[in-house]
Amino acid sequence: MRDAIVLESTESIQTDPPSKDFALKNGSSLDRIDPVYWRLGERKVDAMGAGKVVCDGREMMMLASNNYLGLAGDARLMRSGMEAIKSWGNSTSGSRLLNGTNQLHLKLEERLRAFKRLESVVVFQSGYMGNLGVLSSIVSKDDVVIIDKLVHASIIDGCKLAGASVRVFKHQNMESLEKVLKRIAPTIKKLVVVDGIYSMDGDFAKLPELTELAHRYGALVMVDDAHATGVAGPHGRGTADHFGSVEPDIVTGTLSKAFGCFGGFVGSTKQVTDFVKYNSHSFIYSTSLCPSVTASLLTALDIVEKEPERRENLWACTRYLLHGLNQLGYNTGLSETPIIPIILDDENTMFNLVARLDSDDIFVSPVIYPACPRKAPRVRLSLTAEHIIADMDRVLGSLERHGRALGVIN
Numbered sequence: 001m002r003d004a005i006v007l008e009s010t011e012s013i014q015t016d017p018p019s020k021d022f023a024l025k026n027g028s029s030l031d032r033i034d035p036v037y038w039r040l041g042e043r044k045v046d047a048m049g050a051g052k053v054v055c056d057g058r059e060m061m062m063l064a065s066n067n068y069l070g071l072a073g074d075a076r077l078m079r080s081g082m083e084a085i086k087s088w089g090n091s092t093s094g095s096r097l098l099n100g101t102n103q104l105h106l107k108l109e110e111r112l113r114a115f116k117r118l119e120s121v122v123v124f125q126s127g128y129m130g131n132l133g134v135l136s137s138i139v140s141k142d143d144v145v146i147i148d149k150l151v152h153a154s155i156i157d158g159c160k161l162a163g164a165s166v167r168v169f170k171h172q173n174m175e176s177l178e179k180v181l182k183r184i185a186p187t188i189k190k191l192v193v194v195d196g197i198y199s200m201d202g203d204f205a206k207l208p209e210l211t212e213l214a215h216r217y218g219a220l221v222m223v224d225d226a227h228a229t230g231v232a233g234p235h236g237r238g239t240a241d242h243f244g245s246v247e248p249d250i251v252t253g254t255l256s257k258a259f260g261c262f263g264g265f266v267g268s269t270k271q272v273t274d275f276v277k278y279n280s281h282s283f284i285y286s287t288s289l290c291p292s293v294t295a296s297l298l299t300a301l302d303i304v305e306k307e308p309e310r311r312e313n314l315w316a317c318t319r320y321l322l323h324g325l326n327q328l329g330y331n332t333g334l335s336e337t338p339i340i341p342i343i344l345d346d347e348n349t350m351f352n353l354v355a356r357l358d359s360d361d362i363f364v365s366p367v368i369y370p371a372c373p374r375k376a377p378r379v380r381l382s383l384t385a386e387h388i389i390a391d392m393d394r395v396l397g398s399l400e401r402h403g404r405a406l407g408v409i410n
């Protein structure tokens with residue numbers, strides 16, 4: 001199975017030119033967006049604090065970041081970054097395969113490899129670039145990529161770049177996945193791709209069942225562990241750690257969420273990561289991670305490993321808020337993680353609820369199609385280790401009042 005992981009070895013170049021027919025030219029897409037969305041969709045943050053932000057002079061509780069462990073503002077990460085700037089400067093000024101690899105990159109790859117319990121890891125400049133890089137290099141147009149309906153956009157873009165055939169199965173539905181697998185000839189190479197934790201729904205992929213099923217049909221499994229790395233499992237190693245004994249063939253992720261910086265990674269066998277390194281354009285033709293970020297990430301890894309209490313507090317707040325919301329009668333869908341959607345029936349109600357929370361100094365994300373199904377707009381809440389139970393009580397109090405006023409709950 002592992003030897004067969006490199007799905008193709010020759011073609012890695014996308015030939016279709018990008019369409020010039022973009023939304024502004026057609027004139028319709030922007031008109032359709034509610035003006036409230038423009039205001040709430042790109043609010044200017046003036047300052048950040050522990051679980052809080054300042055916007056337009058107002059201190060607000062931050063319930064919309066991916067700063068799961070509260071490391072984005074951690075002084076130790078900042079110090080490491082500043083020290084690295086003194087020794088290494090601001091930029092590597094080159095891509096990894098030319099002059100842009102230094103000992104910080106190699107150390108980070110080794111530390112991540114050990115943390116994620118993988119054979120090999122290659123670091124990218126972002127999670128988006130990692131997904132683009134791995135899919136465009138190991139998948140060819142003769143292969144089939146089978147994706148959960150709700151996978152992240154970077155996976156869909158990676159498939160487009162690879163020129164692969166894409167088949168979609170219903171979200172988390174193993175019968176639907178099996179139906180798709182059955183219809184593909186056994187001789188065709190197949191890769192099943194899922195998110196470890198779904199970014200707009202907050203549910204875990206059913207990794208043990210899914211991996212068993214995919215392997216039974218000769219398909220490989222790739223998991224995007226962007227939201228689970230640092231967060232899920234007894235050691236915070238991600239989705240595989242959460243479930244125990246399950247081994248996906250490829251794991252990708254970001255370093256911008258629990259690790260509080262930015263960057264991304266692709267992990268698998270050494271054969272695969274070497275192949276990805278030498279074939280993915282997003283790795284080869286882009287300047288490597290800057291020294292300050294790379295050094296801060298090494299410190300972030302130390303903290304993730306040595307301070308499990310951050311994760312424990314995050315999960316305690318998660319359980320408390322989920323329970324409280326469900327008691328109030330809110331629909332939180334399949335959520336079981338620090339990403340908690342409040343799913344509503346229409347966009348107007350959703351925007352009204354977001355605006356009311358905003359007026360209570362609570363910063364949340366409004367989410368509409370295509371980031372979620374058209375008929376299920378949502379207020380997306382996401383927690384950090386810097387929140388405390390009293391914050392959750394404040395949010396629940398606010399949501400109780402406004403939900404009743406809007407007729408969303410009884």
Ligand SMILES: Cc1ncc(COP(=O)(O)O)c(C=O)c1O
Nearest residue numbers: 126127128152199226254256263
């Ligand atoms: C599931 C998932 N994959 C990939 C990414 C991209 O990561 P990055 O922000 O590091 O490019 C994100 C970011 O939102 C994500 O949620």
